Structures are given as structure tokens and as C-alpha cells.
Amino acid sequence: MIPDTLHRTSTRPGARARLLPWHSLMRCAPLLGALAACGPTDSTAPRVEQGLGQTVRALDSTIQASAETSVSTTTPPWSVDAQPTVAAGNGVYLVVWEMEGHDSPDILAVRVRASDGALLDSSPLHIATGGPVSYLPSVAFDGANFLVTWTDLSSSPAIVGARVRASDGALLDPEPLRISPPDFLPQYSPTVTFDGTNYLVFWHGYAWLGQGIADHRLQGIRLRPSDGTRIESTSFHVAVDEPAFHAASQEGATLVAWADGGVKAARVDAAGQVLDTTPLNLSPASATQVRVAARAGEFLVLFNEGTSLKARRVRASDGALLDSSDILVGFEAEFPADTGWNSTSFSATFDGQDYRVLWQASRGGGRQLRTTRVSSSGTVEAGAEDGLAALHGGSGDWVGIAAQSPSHFLVTYTRYDPSVENDRTRFRLVGPNDCAHDVSPPLVSCPATRQLECTYSGQTTVDMDVDDNCGIQFVGNPPQYYGQPGTWTHSVGAIDLAGNLASCDTVWTVVDTRPPHLSLNGSPSLTLPYGTPYREPGATGGDGCDGPYMDTWSWPNRIQVYGSVNPQVPGTYPLTYVLTDGSGNTSTATRTVTVLAP
Known part of the structure; x- marks a missing residue:
């Protein structure tokens, strides 16, 4: 499960950041001037703080801008x-x-x-x-x-x-x-x-x-x-x-x-x-x-x-x-x-x-x-x-x-x-700038778009940049799951010490372009005595997006074997193993089995 959290930038020098759930933010945001209920609002906020994929700055600004009109x-x-x-x-x-x-x-x-x-x-x-x-x-x-x-x-x-x-x-x-x-x-x-x-x-x-x-x-x-x-x-x-x-x-x-x-x-x-x-x-x-x-x-x-x-x-x-x-x-x-x-x-x-x-x-x-x-x-x-x-x-x-x-x-x-x-x-x-009457919302910047290669169970945060003329109290940048192909919009946001709120949207596109990896169990060249039943060693595989696959018997629809071996007829038999991932990318491997003459 993806943590639904909000990174809190402490307003006290030396204090550690802690994570607050989004519902805490929703409880605090309407209070605006009464943000003390969410935590301290001391104006001695650290000037620069690095968090989850973000840069947060309280600027030494001489001006403040009104809300956008x-x-x-x-x-x-x-x-x-x-x-x-x-x-x-x-x-x-x-x-x-x-x-x-x-x-x-x-x-x-x-x-x-x-x-x-x-x-x-x-x-x-x-x-x-x-x-x-x-x-x-x-x-x-x-x-x-x-x-x-x-x-x-x-x-x-x-x-x-x-x-x-x-x-x-x-x-x-x-x-x-x-x-x-x-x-x-x-x-x-x-x-x-x-x-x-x-x-x-x-x-x-x-x-x-x-x-x-x-x-x-x-x-x-x-x-x-x-x-x-x-x-x-x-x-x-x-x-x-x-x-x-x-x-x-x-x-x-x-x-x-x-x-x-x-x-x-x-x-x-x-x-x-x-x-x-x-x-x-x-x-x-x-x-x-x-x-x-x-x-x-x-x-x-x-x-x-x-x-x-x-x-x-x-x-x-x-x-x-x-x-x-x-x-x-x-x-x-x-x-x-x-x-x-x-x-x-x-x-x-x-x-x-x-x-x-x-x-x-x-x-x-x-x-x-x-x-x-x-x-x-x-x-x-x-x-x-x-x-x-x-x-x-x-x-x-x-x-x-x-x-x-x-x-x-x-x-x-x-x-x-x-x-x-x-x-x-x-x-x-x-x-x-007047921090006692701050009406300027934070400046939150993030990429308009981001494309990632799908990674099994992958989570990451968007690279965001937050500026404010007086200081930041909350920054929301929850980790995003990119273990499945698709496109969605992700919002990050920030609240300054006066309760002004701003957000930024990034359109995430997760693609799966890499083929799965496929490995044969045992040697790619086997020798079989005449008349001895052939027992398939199988293969194992995995995918950067789908994760690990089991062998041919547990995942017959994933790793498939094409070809057969007749132990009653001497000769060389090719077997082809094919693995197709959830996005249609395919890998193949080949094994040869030689049936010896009697």
C-alpha cells in the first residue's frame, strides 16, 4: 500500500520532520490563521530543508504577491x-x-x-x-x-x-x-x-x-x-x-x-x-x-x-x-x-x-x-x-x-x-513583504510531465521545488507507485506559516518497454539415453515490471515450451521457451535434447 502521508517541515531549527496523514492536513487547512492546532508556527523556520524529493526554501524576500486573480x-x-x-x-x-x-x-x-x-x-x-x-x-x-x-x-x-x-x-x-x-x-x-x-x-x-x-x-x-x-x-x-x-x-x-x-x-x-x-x-x-x-x-x-x-x-x-x-x-x-x-x-x-x-x-x-x-x-x-x-x-x-x-x-x-x-x-x-499579514501563497513547482520505466513495486516522489516569502509549514509529496503501466495525474502541495495553500500537478506516464528475463533450468544442451523418458527441467523468469515468474508448470501461460522429445527415436530435438510479459514484450531461449542411439 502506498503511504498517504504529508511531509511536515519543522519550523524549529534542529527539529526532525515527521509524517502527517492527509486527513490531518484537511483538518488544519480550513483553520488558516489558527494553524497552531497543527503544530508550531514559529517564524524561525530553517532556510533550506530537503525532504521527500523536494527542495523547500523560506526566502529572504522583500516582497509578497497577492493570490492570483x-x-x-x-x-x-x-x-x-x-x-x-x-x-x-x-x-x-x-x-x-x-x-x-x-x-x-x-x-x-x-x-x-x-x-x-x-x-x-x-x-x-x-x-x-x-x-x-x-x-x-x-x-x-x-x-x-x-x-x-x-x-x-x-x-x-x-x-x-x-x-x-x-x-x-x-x-x-x-x-x-x-x-x-x-x-x-x-x-x-x-x-x-x-x-x-x-x-x-x-x-x-x-x-x-x-x-x-x-x-x-x-x-x-x-x-x-x-x-x-x-x-x-x-x-x-x-x-x-x-x-x-x-x-x-x-x-x-x-x-x-x-x-x-x-x-x-x-x-x-x-x-x-x-x-x-x-x-x-x-x-x-x-x-x-x-x-x-x-x-x-x-x-x-x-x-x-x-x-x-x-x-x-x-x-x-x-x-x-x-x-x-x-x-x-x-x-x-x-x-x-x-x-x-x-x-x-x-x-x-x-x-x-x-x-x-x-x-x-x-x-x-x-x-x-x-x-x-x-x-x-x-x-x-x-x-x-x-x-x-x-x-x-x-x-x-x-x-x-x-x-x-x-x-x-x-x-x-x-x-x-x-x-x-x-x-x-x-x-x-x-x-x-509582511509576514504578519502574509497573503502570498507558496510557489510550488514540479515537472508538467514525467515518464518512468515500470519497476515492480517501485515507488518514488516527484521532484518539486517550494519557495515562500515567510516560511513553509507543510509539504505534501506522497510517494507514487510506478509498478504498473499507465497515465495519471499526481498533485503535490504546500502550506505556508500563514495557511496559504498552493499545489502543482504532474502527469505521470509509466511505460514498460523492456523484455522479461528468461533463464533455462539446467544445461541448454542435454543428452538422453535411448528409451529414457524426458523430464522437462523447466525455466524461470521475471520482469522488471511484472516481478518474478514461476517455472513452466506453475505459470504455463507465462513461460511456454514449444517442441517435444521422443526418447524412442534417436536424434536432436530443439525446444523453444517463450516468455511474454504483461505488456507484450517477449524473450526466448532454446534448449537442444539429443536422444542417443540404442
């Missing part, structure tokens, strides 16, 4: 959410995403109150619905309103947008604003930023170069926040077409960065003038994705290289690099395949004190959403990385982050929802 409870089950992003306003966030259903993709949004994460809209705001094909949203805030931009694929692809009033969610532009010039050249993948006076929208696509010639360019245009109209009649060109790009602004200065044989960038001033006609070379890294964050006087440019997430700081006044080498922000990062769109699995913002980087990484055999604090001086201190959520292997790649004040920010992402078998947009509100 869905942006909508009215999303049709057949739809798929994608490309979430977010901007911060005055005490409010606007989370924007694309919903792909049976009809054309829609651009939806919802306002989130910054103080407590409450949804301010009972149903999503419909920014672009029911008509043109709308993709790749971006959003920025001007002090009163948000501007949402996207790619309109209804005819020739164009960049369009609409403003949303922060105070009440009113859509100020029911008819989308045309942002890219009406020249009918295809334009794609916008990013929008606000420099303190005007919006700047950048995109990649075709542009007229003169004499009837059009070619790819990374281009931009300024918009008036008062009515969303274009300041320039035509776009200005930043670089040759670069689909992997991003931009950020602060106090009249803007930096556009892109990946092209290294990481490059150009500054744009408040008048829409490109200051670096020869691009700034930020890093030789072979990057395919970039993101930019801004603070007064400088920019942080994030980019990928291999499985590492790196960054460089750029001074706004002259484009000088502020770091002697690339800053390592994170390792074992996960990046989506190059889709040709301006997509990334990481993002960044400045919270008034530090840069906050949101990214995805491989941890504990699974995929996690993580955040790293990069100081304004460009350092990543020990303990600056925190886990926020465990992600399913099929979850979307896009993420978004925006901040209100130091250590107060919101992250948004898509997570695979097995109940509808599609991705859904989620968010978490992040604030300073």
Missing part, C-alpha cells in the same frame, strides 16, 4: 487569451490582452485598483471587438487617460489605437484612431510610451523612401494626448526594419532598442528627432528579444543571450553606457521561439527606487514566473530574485509589469487553465 469570469470557454500587457495610472492599473475566439481576435482591458487589486470593471472593457482582426496590444498612461495601441489587420495592416479614461473606464475613441500614416503600406507590432508631454508610438513596417520606393523601417510618430491626433503628418525613421524592438520614455527622452547582430539603440528627443542616426551599440550579445525601462536620466535595456537574461544601462543625455559589461539579471531563463513579432517572455519597469524585471525561468523541473530587482546603480544583489507563479508548459510567453511606487507593482501573464484547456489572463499585485 483572473481578469474575467465571463470569458467564453472556447477562447484563448494572449499577449497581456499593463500600464500604471494614478492609483489604478489597466491590464490589456488579446482574446482569440471563434471570431476575429478582440482587444480587451480591465482596470485594477492599485491599493487592493480589486477589479474596477465588472466585465472587460471592449477596446476593439466584433470587427477587424486586432493583434499585438500595447498601452501607456498620460496622467489622465490610457492609450491602447494595436495592429489592425482588417485590410492593409495598420497601427491604430484608442484612449481609455482612467477614472471610469470610458472608451474615448469608439472609432479607433489611425496612428500610422494612411499610405496603405503594411505596418505591424506597435509599442507606445509617454514622454511626459506626448505619446510616442513605434512600429515596424514599410515606408516610402522616395522615387516610388518603399522598404522596411523601424519608425515612429508622436500623438497629442488631448485628442490622440498625429503631430507629424508622416512617420520618422529610427532604423532599418527591426521586428524585435521596444521603447521607453522619461522626462522628454525616449530610447528605442532592438536586436540586430547585437543589441542596438537610438535616442529620440521630445521633438521627435532621432538623436543617434548611427545606432548605439549596447552589447554584442546574440539577442533576439529586447525590453526597455526608463527612469530620470537613464534607461535599462533587457535582452536575452542563450539561456541568460542580461541588461545594460544607457545615459539619456549622451547615450553613454553606464556599465562596463552586461549585467546578468537571471539564468536558466526561458524564451519563446522567434515568431517574427515583437514578443518577449520578459519585461521591466522602474518603481521609483529600483528596476523590477519580470521573466520566466526553469526552476525545480518546471517553468516559473520570476521577478528580479535591479538597483538604480545597476547591481543585482543576493536575494534580489523572487518567484511569483508556477506556469504550465503550455502557458503563453508574453508578460507585463507596471509599478505605482517602490515595491508596489502589478504583473500580468497567461496561464494554462486545464478546465477549459486554454490560456487565461491572470495578474498578481505585489507589495512589500
Whole structure:
């Protein structure tokens, strides 16, 4: 029988772990704040503890994340959410995403109150619905309103947008604003930023170069926040077409960065003038994705290289690099395949004190959403990385982050929802760590799938990784039996010191691909005197999955003998022994019996 147990991580240094049955957990979990009934809740929990196939850590965290919240409870089950992003306003966030259903993709949004994460809209705001094909949203805030931009694929692809009033969610532009010039050249993948006076929208696509010639360019245009109209009649060109790009602004200065044989960038001033006609070379890294964050006087440019997430700081006044080498922000990062769109699995913002980087990484055999604090001086201190959520292997790649004040920010992402078998947009509100009022559940990671070779009476535990900002009290990881082929889902879970519960599922597949082992009793070559009755010595066998088999007489359906011996007729007689295991794998052996002449 498989023990139905829960591993208990002691909260007292030096204390031994003991096993509690699951029914004890069920008795304790509803108590939440009264977990003292289950055992001590002393905050001096050990920092690292190894248990049954698990790593458990109580992190020296400076932040805690709220419980995961869905942006909508009215999303049709057949739809798929994608490309979430977010901007911060005055005490409010606007989370924007694309919903792909049976009809054309829609651009939806919802306002989130910054103080407590409450949804301010009972149903999503419909920014672009029911008509043109709308993709790749971006959003920025001007002090009163948000501007949402996207790619309109209804005819020739164009960049369009609409403003949303922060105070009440009113859509100020029911008819989308045309942002890219009406020249009918295809334009794609916008990013929008606000420099303190005007919006700047950048995109990649075709542009007229003169004499009837059009070619790819990374281009931009300024918009008036008062009515969303274009300041320039035509776009200005930043670089040759670069689909992997991003931009950020602060106090009249803007930096556009892109990946092209290294990481490059150009500054744009408040008048829409490109200051670096020869691009700034930020890093030789072979990057395919970039993101930019801004603070007064400088920019942080994030980019990928291999499985590492790196960054460089750029001074706004002259484009000088502020770091002697690339800053390592994170390792074992996960990046989506190059889709040709301006997509990334990481993002960044400045919270008034530090840069906050949101990214995805491989941890504990699974995929996690993580955040790293990069100081304004460009350092990543020990303990600056925190886990926020465990992600399913099929979850979307896009993420978004925006901040209100130091250590107060919101992250948004898509997570695979097995109940509808599609991705859904989620968010978490992040604030300073407060273990006296801990609302952040543990971060439990485990492999999405695991395949094992069947082993007779085999039991093992899943490799899981548990983090918590204040400390773990219980970890449930009962041994799993893998002595029989099949597929099933196994859940592991953890409860922190405040009673917050989190779990993780692994789909186990047990296969039996190895043939059984078969051994003859006695010699494979026997000699029999004429007229002497032949007595079968038999054979023994076993299987890594089924276990031991008896000889031919006790298990005639397992080890079968083909052939016969006639002791009255001299000659050589072959006997074939065949053993087939429960999964159909077969082994054979041969014995020869020689009957001597009289």
C-alpha cells in the first residue's frame, strides 16, 4: 500500500520532520490563521530543508504577491487569451490582452485598483471587438487617460489605437484612431510610451523612401494626448526594419532598442528627432528579444543571450553606457521561439527606487514566473530574485509589469487553465513583504510531465521545488507507485506559516518497454539415453515490471515450451521457451535434447 502521508517541515531549527496523514492536513487547512492546532508556527523556520524529493526554501524576500486573480469570469470557454500587457495610472492599473475566439481576435482591458487589486470593471472593457482582426496590444498612461495601441489587420495592416479614461473606464475613441500614416503600406507590432508631454508610438513596417520606393523601417510618430491626433503628418525613421524592438520614455527622452547582430539603440528627443542616426551599440550579445525601462536620466535595456537574461544601462543625455559589461539579471531563463513579432517572455519597469524585471525561468523541473530587482546603480544583489507563479508548459510567453511606487507593482501573464484547456489572463499585485499579514501563497513547482520505466513495486516522489516569502509549514509529496503501466495525474502541495495553500500537478506516464528475463533450468544442451523418458527441467523468469515468474508448470501461460522429445527415436530435438510479459514484450531461449542411439 502506498503511504498517504504529508511531509511536515519543522519550523524549529534542529527539529526532525515527521509524517502527517492527509486527513490531518484537511483538518488544519480550513483553520488558516489558527494553524497552531497543527503544530508550531514559529517564524524561525530553517532556510533550506530537503525532504521527500523536494527542495523547500523560506526566502529572504522583500516582497509578497497577492493570490492570483483572473481578469474575467465571463470569458467564453472556447477562447484563448494572449499577449497581456499593463500600464500604471494614478492609483489604478489597466491590464490589456488579446482574446482569440471563434471570431476575429478582440482587444480587451480591465482596470485594477492599485491599493487592493480589486477589479474596477465588472466585465472587460471592449477596446476593439466584433470587427477587424486586432493583434499585438500595447498601452501607456498620460496622467489622465490610457492609450491602447494595436495592429489592425482588417485590410492593409495598420497601427491604430484608442484612449481609455482612467477614472471610469470610458472608451474615448469608439472609432479607433489611425496612428500610422494612411499610405496603405503594411505596418505591424506597435509599442507606445509617454514622454511626459506626448505619446510616442513605434512600429515596424514599410515606408516610402522616395522615387516610388518603399522598404522596411523601424519608425515612429508622436500623438497629442488631448485628442490622440498625429503631430507629424508622416512617420520618422529610427532604423532599418527591426521586428524585435521596444521603447521607453522619461522626462522628454525616449530610447528605442532592438536586436540586430547585437543589441542596438537610438535616442529620440521630445521633438521627435532621432538623436543617434548611427545606432548605439549596447552589447554584442546574440539577442533576439529586447525590453526597455526608463527612469530620470537613464534607461535599462533587457535582452536575452542563450539561456541568460542580461541588461545594460544607457545615459539619456549622451547615450553613454553606464556599465562596463552586461549585467546578468537571471539564468536558466526561458524564451519563446522567434515568431517574427515583437514578443518577449520578459519585461521591466522602474518603481521609483529600483528596476523590477519580470521573466520566466526553469526552476525545480518546471517553468516559473520570476521577478528580479535591479538597483538604480545597476547591481543585482543576493536575494534580489523572487518567484511569483508556477506556469504550465503550455502557458503563453508574453508578460507585463507596471509599478505605482517602490515595491508596489502589478504583473500580468497567461496561464494554462486545464478546465477549459486554454490560456487565461491572470495578474498578481505585489507589495512589500509582511509576514504578519502574509497573503502570498507558496510557489510550488514540479515537472508538467514525467515518464518512468515500470519497476515492480517501485515507488518514488516527484521532484518539486517550494519557495515562500515567510516560511513553509507543510509539504505534501506522497510517494507514487510506478509498478504498473499507465497515465495519471499526481498533485503535490504546500502550506505556508500563514495557511496559504498552493499545489502543482504532474502527469505521470509509466511505460514498460523492456523484455522479461528468461533463464533455462539446467544445461541448454542435454543428452538422453535411448528409451529414457524426458523430464522437462523447466525455466524461470521475471520482469522488471511484472516481478518474478514461476517455472513452466506453475505459470504455463507465462513461460511456454514449444517442441517435444521422443526418447524412442534417436536424434536432436530443439525446444523453444517463450516468455511474454504483461505488456507484450517477449524473450526466448532454446534448449537442444539429443536422444542417443540404442
